[in-house]
Amino acid sequence: MLICVLTSSAATAASSSGSAGDAVVSIYVFKQGVPVGGADVVADGRTIGLTNNHGSLHVLLREGWHDIVVSHQGAVVKQLNLKLKSDERIRIILAQPSPDYPASTDIESSEGTKIIGGANSASKLATTDKGMISGMVTSLESKAPLPGVRVFISGVSGAVKTDTEGKYETAVPVGKYSVSFVHPEFSTQIYKDIVVTKDQATTKSTELTPAGEDLGEFVVNAPTVEGGYKALADERRQSSSVKDVIGAKQMSNAGASDAAGALKRVTGLTLVDGKYIFIRGLGERYSSVLLNNASLPSPDPTRRVVPLDLFPTGVLSGVVIQKTYSPDMPGDFSGGVVQLRTLGELAEEPESNISVQLKYNSNTTFKEGLVYEGGSTDYLGIDDGGRQLPGLVDAETDGGVKPGELSEQAAESFPQIYNTTPSTLPPGIKLKMLFSDIFEPLDSDYGWGYNLALNYENDWKLKDEIRNTYSGDGAGGVVLENEVDREQTENEINLGGLLNFIFEAGESHRFESNTILTRQSTKSVIVDNGYLSENDINVRDTTLEWRETQLFSQQFRGEHSFSALNDLELDWHATLSQALRDVPFTRFYRYVENSGVYSLTTDNVHQIRYESLEDNTADFALNLTYPIYDLFGSFTKIKMGVSSISKDRESQTLRFNWISPITIDPDILKDPNPENIFTDANIGADGFSIFNGTQPTDNYVAKQTLSAAYLMTEVEANDKWSFMAGARIEDNNQNVTTFELSNPDESVVGEIISRDVLPAASVTWAFNKKMQLRAAASATVNRPDFKELSKAPYIDPVTRDIIIGNPELEQANIT
Incomplete structure (x- = not known):
């Protein structure tokens, strides 16, 4: 299913670069329930932008008629002919179940006119009578609550997000609505004809299907990542160099708590001492480590390595190993470059995680070794001053x-x-x-x-x-x-x-x-x-x-x-x-x-x-x-x-x-x-x-x-x-x-x-x-x-x- 949504949620940002009276148009694209990045949007014969990793694009268009064409990977998803009004805010959802089926279209306007599909919403916006719509979103697979799901309600600007317990609630004018549940890692669900009555609470809960099984082929190669499967796949196809990548989601799903643990699965890499990477068998002097494309000195300056177990998966969007040179990389390039990428986007929700591990080694633990008297703070890795030059x-x-x-x-x-x-x-x-x-x-x-x-x-x-x-x-x-x-x-x-x-x-x-x-x-x-x-x-x-x-x-x-x-x-x-x-x-x-x-x-x-x-x-x-x-x-x-x-x-x-x-x-x-x-x-x-x-x-x-x-x-x-x-x-x-x-x-x-x-x-x-x-x-x-x-x-x-x-x-x- 390919979905394309045009909403008014970015009105403030859009108006900052346009003129007064322009219409605010926001676009979200999904395929088989998953956001699609890189979808091309053309208005009146001119490309106005590409959707981002969330499948969205927010633009300003002048008042009047516009021909809009949305395409992805060379295939036309939808052609639309829209008449926009001054200061209008508009949202469009295109849902394509597969490449063999046409995209369904659901478009809402702040002017109160349902342009395509569904019941007319003018009555909803004209009345002050309101009701509540609420519900809970869970995973069909694990039955666990899903936080951070965006809930779009037709005729209402913006989106509601589910809380840490997977719940949402919002007040809307009475009327009939379409409700869309969108999450980048789950298939999108759309429900139509949801009736909201005056001073009454309408409940609409749903279970979302994980989208991971549809993206199983997107495993390794990509030039850059933001951590999700979809981003990995898009970046891999566009790469002009030979690269391997592990995204944050893959690290987490593999049970790895840090980048070093996840990279054990990458072909052509050798992990030494559980923390140092050798690329294609070449030692540390033939590799470079970059943090967001910036050079990073080794914590041990006698070696040209950075221990990757210092970087927990929670702060990385991905680790990229580039094996062929490109001019945007440092010229000191032999075995390859390890690129550590920190999170570049805001998290969907607050998070806290504490883990404690006890480590047993059959060759060491409870065996006898030699020790000597040290300082009182040795257990912290900090000398107490007793070893300094007298x-x-x-x-x-x-x-x-x-x-x-x-x-x-x-x-x-x-x-x-x-x-x-x-x-x-x-x-x-x-x-x-x-x-x-x-x-x-x-x-x-x-x-x-x-x-x-x-x-x-x-x-x-x-x-x-x-x-x-x-x-x-x-x-x-x-x-x-x-x-x-x-x-x-x-x-x-x-x-x-x-x-x-x-x-x-x-x-x-x-x-x-x-x-x-x-x-x-x-x-x-x-x-x-x-x-x-x-x-x-x-x-x-x-x-x-x-x-x-x-x-x-x-x-x-x-x-x-x-x-x-x-x-x-x-x-x-x-x-x-x-x-x-x-x-x-x-x-x-x-x-x-x-x-x-x-x-x-x-x-x-x-x-x-x-x-x-x-x-x-x-x-x-x-x-x-x-x-x-x-x-x-x-x-x-x-x-x-x-x-x-x-x-x-x-x-x-x-x-x-x-x-x-x-x-x-x-x-x-x-x-x-x-x-x-x-x-x-x-x-x-x-x-x-x-x-x-x-x-x-x-x-x-x-x-x-x-x-x-x-x-x-x-x-x-x-x-x-x-x-x-x-x-x-x-x-x-x-x-x-x-x-x-x-x-x-x-x-x-x-x-x-x-x-x-x-x-x-x-x-x-x-x-x-x-x-x-x-x-x-x-x-x-x-x-x-x-x-x-x-x-x-x-x-x-x-x-x-x-x-x-x-x-x-x-x-x-x-x-």
Whole structure:
């Protein structure tokens, strides 16, 4: 059933762009009970607009006769000849059961004349006698009440919405009415000849059939989504690139509470650690993550990833994975782009949701792991200050700048926390809260609302790895150099929130604010037991680490359409983001086996390390889309835009090495608890000392400015063929300077300066209604990350390998 409704509900918005005396016409289109977006409406031979995802279009037409043609996918739905009066408000409903049947028509006018179908309503509007009409709307399948159903009553402007209990009630003049029940996820129901009498309550309840079974084929591919099945299908057909998408409804129906859980079902994606996405087998450095088309730094700046489990389904309208390049995407494009799309429309009704999960892992829960004494607020993922650089050390080294041996008092000021103890690991816990509300003043086209999501997770992991190192023997074979058994206990705490605020000014202008704050903290004990052939010794290395990463992002964005400019669309965003990484007071110490007994080694390998990193990003963009509805018989869109991205990073590492005394009682070193060895009594002139061993390449600063502009066109030649062509130009200036804190003039610079023209073209052949064949060609680049251009060594948080970059790296060109 295809339904097309013209109503007067947008009178305020329409009159703002027209002249006094124009008639207000609103159009709603439905097919088989589901709203149809993209239906073409032509008045007097001129296209006046397309219906939106709710199947509606609101326009102003001058007084007099008008020929109106409504069509969808090249097929005419209805032709109408209407005579409009000054200041008239009119509503039309077209209902088409299937493409093989003509659309039925129900048109109402505020002038009191029933133009098509039903009884004359003039008597209803002329009288002041009123009655009540009320009822309840439920789902035929689940029998549950349906909130947010729009109830249209013939001859009455606007629509009534059902409340949270599925109920509605409104007063209307006495008379005979047609009542329509409309919801985007259910088949529309229309009842005629509903009689309302004076001072009496008329009840009309109904059950709506879910429309999902009619849309089962609309599952995966689409360029953009607003979360519903219909939007996914329309966007998929119009895509000029190869994309996969999961909408909010699909996430929810699949039982996924966040984007990461839902994307497990997407072909060509690999989900790592339940949160990170690899596209087509390519790692994180070959993928980009965008939030509403704005770049988003990783909460762990040592990795080029954003954990998708931070985004609950309640605040996302969809997640899009684009696998082929188009000029409106960043030119640094290899594996693909993950686009996170927040809700762009007001919710139908207020909502609150709280979920609590207990997590059981057969490899970890109630098993024994190693822990160490931390801070009082570790359970929140926030250090209580006990791990920060001691004030005496900070003063003596001028913040780590001055090298040399620390005084005895400064050495003793480090917390003496080294011991690990076995402990039974508890189940993990996950808490998620979602709150949303809307505010829509009566008789106004303005509305605003918010979505607030909060999450907390505390989980444990036990890892057991065998790490062997091999080298060549000079004769074509390999020999085992190091053989290490690693046992790792991790306590990971995630704490975050997302606030999404939306303001709508009619149907043509929307403003949105997105605020994201997320923290991820990891408390680790890493024990390596093994053999080192270089020293011919058996060792037991222990690392105690606390790692905090934080992402803050504030985005403002807007979407605007201008019907007076042939439906020109403009969108923009301004996004400021900051990523922080703090790894304070990491401790490393080694025990060496001698005659079956392990003793603390007197080699100067014991170390205390502090790491910090700050990454700031500013992203601004402006895009224009101009539709040409009939260019030599085709539908064409011309898109152009400009963007500017500025990034800067500062990374600092401080290293303090324990220096062993020349002579020390061997029995002291045999104590398995290092806290009994690194005591104040053993620190001093004849004991242990601490030396500032920060390396010349331990610190770096980096900057990048990236300016871009693009022009592209998308042409729908006919129902079977569509084309895309365009190019993007990017000016990139990337600079990484690695330096010694005590001598910043001695530095190593890695720099990339380039101007790249990146073309792209694609052709799509829809050889039947259910299948399409796409071919695409493009030129893109892959640029080194900041850390890859710096000689500052860092420890990979996953592999624990020491990574050193290369300032001589160049960008790769991909065709």
